[in-house]
Amino acid sequence: MNTFYEAAAIPALAAIVYTIIDITKTALGGTDKFNRFIPLIACVLGAICGVVAFYCVPGVFDTQNLLVAIVLGAASGLSATGTNQIAKQLTAPTVTKEVTDHESA
Helix, strand or coil: CHHHHHHHHHHHHHHHHHHHHHHHHHHHCCCHHHHHCHHHHHHHHHHHHHHHHHHHCCCCCCCCCHHHHHHHHHHHHHHHHHHHHHHHHHHCCCCCCCCCHHHHC
């Protein structure tokens, strides 16, 4: 049963970070300045969540080392950003560029 918690910890942490980032982006209006820093904010937020999970819910991360918990949390935060970009790219309309004769030569 403990294996389920270990396997679900990283995706759950990514979902938490994604939700917090999405709420913050909506509250701030999604400015371009904020959008540039979303991966960095998600990484730091994930690292903080990793520390909180390490101390408050021991055994969720199968580690006895705080540094590993920080890295797992940061990776979860970055995976939340990657998941968001995958969803955006799959739902974005495709744009095809027409090649003219002088561009192909």
